Structures are given as C-alpha cells and as structure tokens.
Amino acid sequence: xxxxxxxxxxxxxxxSALATKTSAQDFDYNRxxxxxxxxxxxxxxxxxxxxxxxxxYLQSRTLISQEEAQKATAKMLQARDQATITYLTAIRLKLxxxxxxxxxxxxxxxxxIDADVAWYKTHRDSIxxxxxxxxxxxxxxxxxxxxxxxxxxxxxSLLLVSNGKTDNFQTLxxxxxxxxxxxxxxxxxxxxxxxxxxxxxxxxVKNRVSRSQDKETEGWALINKLxxxxxxxxxxxxxxxxxxxxxxxxxxxxxSFLKQIITEIKTQD
Amino acid sequence: xxxxxxxxxxxxxxxxEGVNQPVVPQDAVVQDISKLKGFIQKLKQRIKEKRQxxxxxxxVNKNKLLMISLAVFVVLCILLVAASMxxxxxxxxxxxSVPTPIPEVVINATPTSIVVPSRYATDSAVLxxxxxxxxxxxxxxxxxxxxxxxxxxxxxxxITF
Numbered sequence: 315x316x317x318x319x320x321x322x323x324x325x326x327x328x329x330s331a332l333a334t335k336t337s338a339q340d341f342d343y344n345r346x347x348x349x350x351x352x353x354x355x356x357x358x359x360x361x362x363x364x365x366x367x368x369x370x371y372l373q374s375r376t377l378i379s380q381e382e383a384q385k386a387t388a389k390m391l392q393a394r395d396q397a398t399i400t401y402l403t404a405i406r407l408k409l410x411x412x413x414x415x416x417x418x419x420x421x422x423x424x425x426x427i428d429a430d431v432a433w434y435k436t437h438r439d440s441i442x443x444x445x446x447x448x449x450x451x452x453x454x455x456x457x458x459x460x461x462x463x464x465x466x467x468x469x470x471s472l473l474l475v476s477n478g479k480t481d482n483f484q485t486l487x488x489x490x491x492x493x494x495x496x497x498x499x500x501x502x503x504x505x506x507x508x509x510x511x512x513x514x515x516x517x518x519v520k521n522r523v524s525r526s527q528d529k530e531t532e533g534w535a536l537i538n539k540l541x542x543x544x545x546x547x548x549x550x551x552x553x554x555x556x557x558x559x560x561x562x563x564x565x566x567x568x569x570s571f572l573k574q575i576i577t578e579i580k581t582q583d
Numbered sequence: 584x585x586x587x588x589x590x591x592x593x594x595x596x597x598x599x600e601g602v603n604q605p606v607v608p609q610d611a612v613v614q615d616i617s618k619l620k621g622f623i624q625k626l627k628q629r630i631k632e633k634r635q636x637x638x639x640x641x642x643v644n645k646n647k648l649l650m651i652s653l654a655v656f657v658v659l660c661i662l663l664v665a666a667s668m669x670x671x672x673x674x675x676x677x678x679x680s681v682p683t684p685i686p687e688v689v690i691n692a693t694p695t696s697i698v699v700p701s702r703y704a705t706d707s708a709v710l711x712x713x714x715x716x717x718x719x720x721x722x723x724x725x726x727x728x729x730x731x732x733x734x735x736x737x738x739x740x741x742i743t744f
Contacts, residue, residue, distance in 0.1 A: 347733075354736050357736075357738070368744065371744070372744070387742065391742070394738050394739075397738070398736075398738070401733075401736055404733060405733060447744045448744075450742070451744060454740060454742035458740035458741075465735065469735075472730055472733060475730055476728050476729065476730075479726055479728060483722070483723060483726075486719050487719065490712060490715055493708075493712055497706075497709060497712065501703065506702065507701060548735070555728065559729070561728075562726065562728050565723060566723050566724075569716060569723055572716045572719075573717070573720065576709065576713045576716060577697065579703050580697050580700055580703055580704040581698070581699065581700065581701055582699040582700060582701040583701070
C-alpha cells in the first residue's frame with residue numbers, strides 16, 4: 315500500500331513537471347502574438363464600454379451611472395495594462411527568436427522589458443473597481459507617464475530585432491567572402507585563371523557590407539535621439555527603420571556580387 | 584524691211600547669215616522678198632533652237648519630279664507598314680511607357696548557364712559556396728526588415744471625468 319502511494323506521488327510529480335516543461339516550450343512568439351492580439355481586442359471592447367458608460371454618467375450624474383462608469387473605467391485600465399504586458403512579451407519573444415541579435419544587447423532589453431512588465435502587472439493589480447473616479451484617473455495618468463518610457467523601450471527593441479536581421483546577413487556574407495578569398499588564393503597560385511576581376515569584386519562585396527554597417531549606425535543615431543516628451547516617436551522610429559532597410563539593400567547587392575564571382579570562377583577566361 | 588532702200592537699186596542684196604543664196608542682181612521687190620525669206624529662215628532657226636532648249640529642260644525636271652514622287656511614295660508605304668505593325672503589337676491598346684527604374688548600383692545578373700566552363704566549374708568547394716550563396720539569397724529575398732505585426736498598439740491615456 316505504501317509503495318503504491320509513493321509510486322502515485324512520484325508519477326503525479328513527473329507528469330506535472332513534464333506538462334509544465336512542454337507548456338513553457340510551446341510558448342513561442344506565435345503564441346505570444348496571439349495572446350497579445352486577443353488582449354488588445356479585449357481592451358478595445360473595454361474601451362468602447364468605458365466610452366458609453368462615461369457618456370451616460372456625464373449626462374445623468376446619478377450614483378448608479380457613476381458606479382457603472384467606475385467599473386467600466388477600471389476594467390478598461392486593467393485591459394490596457396494587460397494588452398501592454400502581452401505586447402511587451404511578444405516583443406521579448408521576437409528578440410529571443412531573431413537570429414543575429416547581439417547577446418549583450420538582448421539581455422539589456424530583456425531587463426528593460428521585464429521591468430516594464432512588472433510595473434504594469436503591479437499597476438493592473440492595484441486598480442480596483444471600488445476606487446473613486448478620481449483615483450482611477452490618477453491610475454490612468456500614472457500609466458500614461460510610464461508609457462512614455464515604455465514606448466522608447468518598444469521602439470528600441472523593435473530596432474534591435476531589425477539590427478539582428480542585418481547583423482545575421484552581414485555575418486553570413488562575410489563568412490562566404492572569406493571562403494571565396496581562400497579559394498581565389500588557390501586559383502591564383504595555380505596560375506590557370508586570371509583572378510584580377512574577382513579580387514576587385516571581393517573588395518566591392520566588402521564595401522557593401524561596410525556601407526550596410528554604416529546604415530545601422532545611422533539608424534541607432536536616430537532612435538537614440540528619442541526623448542520622453544516627444545509626441546511623434548513613431549516618426550523617428552520609422553526613419554530609423556528606413557536606415558535598416560537601406561542596410562539590407564546593401565547586403566542584397568553584396569550577395570549578388572558573390573553570385574557573380576562564383577559565375578566568374580566557373581567560367582573559363 | 585529697210586524703208587531707206589526701197590527706191591534705190593542695190594547691186595548686192597542683203598542675205599541673211601547662214602543662208603547660201605546665189606547673188607543675183609534684182610530689183611527692190613526681189614531684194615525685199617529675198618530679205619524676207621532670209622529673215623524667216625533665221626526666225627525659223629531661232630525658234631527651232633529655242634524649242635530644242637525648252638524641250639530639254641523639262642525632261643530633266645520631269646525626271647526629278649518622278650524621283651521625288653517615288654521617294655515620297657516609298658516613305659509613305661514604310662510609314663503605313665510601321666503603323667500597322669505598331670497597332671498589331673499593341674493590340675489596339677494605348678501603349679503606356681513604363682519608366683525603367685535605374686538601380687543605385689548596377690549588378691549584373693548571374694547567368695544561369697556558363698558558356699565555356701573552367702576547371703573550377705565542377706570543384707566541390709566552389710559548388711558548396713554557390714549553394715550557400717543561393718541560400719542566403721533566398722533568405723534575403725524573404726526578409727522584411729520591419730516587424731509589421733508588432734506595430735505598437737494605440738491606447739487611450741486621456742481618461743477624464
């Protein structure tokens with residue numbers, strides 16, 4: 315009897331541990347993104363309800379309408395916090411899954427995101443429907459103030475994702491260029507093919523990669539100018555993303571040159 | 584006719600140039616007739632010369648005119664044929680000239696076939712590199728630098744009562 319009991323306890327523990335592990339593994343960017351879109355929809359519904367109840371309260375000024383407005387406002391504020399939390403979580407997982415993101419920078423932004431998530435969780439849990447309308451307005455103002463810095467974290471994190479993509483391609487192209495250089499050295503040593511054009515094109519590839527890096531720097535210079543008080547942070551962010559698009563374009567050119575080099579190597583003089 | 588000589592006998596009648604007439608002493612009327620004949624003869628010769636000259640010039644002009652007409656006709660034919668070809672090519676639709684984008688950097692497209700392969704065309708290292716480059720090319724083509732899914736949400740922070 316005792317053995318059966320121990321067996322059952324161990325079995326339950328193992329099954330629950332396995333289930334937890336599987337659940338954690340399944341929670342990837344796609345799940346996080348679905349979670350975010352679901353919560354954002356909830357927020358929009360809650361906001362519509364808040365708009366309605368607020369209008370009714372401002373019109374009638376009755377105690378019942380006030381109570382309903384308080385409930386709707388509290389629900390909307392909680393939904394807003396929850397949508398922010400899930401959105402930040404989706405960004406965190408995008409950072410985790412994007413190849414090429416610098417490990418140190420990733421950790422830095424994990425910390426910023428985690429701090430924000432913790433703040434919004436605390437804020438969400440502190441909102442009570444029993445509070446007065448004035449308290450709820452103060453709660454909302456606190457979140458509005460916090461969101462100014464959260465926005466900067468969001469834009470910088472998104473730019474880091476883009477940076478990871480371009481860095482990944484820069485690494486791949488640089489590796490391939492190195493291998494081609496080695497092969498071209500062998501060909502030149504064999505003396506059975508003119509490699510002068512190929513060597514010139516290799517320099518062009520390196521030049522394109524270098525320009526790609528310059529564009530990344532320009533992008534970061536733009537985003538680093540963001541201030542808490544900026545009203546149109548998204549305009550700066552879009553401009554910075556534009557620099558990363560240019561960076562990617564240079565990498566596409568570099569890779570096209572590599573293709574051309576291979577064709578030249580395979581073709582007789 | 585010469586009125587001054589009408590009443591005076593002339594031993595040598597005036598004979599027009601180029602006319603060989605026997606010089607016979609005659610009276611004034613005969614002289615006048617012979618003069619007239621000479622004059623007419625001379626006139627005829629001049630007319631003949633002028634006629635010949637006038638006939639020779641239009642021949643040249645006519646040839647030129649014919650050549651010009653022929654050239655115009657040929658040009659018109661060519662234009663007609665070109666117009667019909669243009670119409671058939673465009674299938675009756677209005678041809679809109681599409682501006683060709685000028686790339687910032689000219690990259691020659693990699694030819695798919697190599698006309699004369701070098702000894703490295705079958706080199707395993709080169710083929711491996713080519714495969715890797717093509718893989719990177721595919722990844723580059725499918726990459727969107729901006730995460731459009733993660734466009735920041737819009738929240739209402741202006742909560743007032």
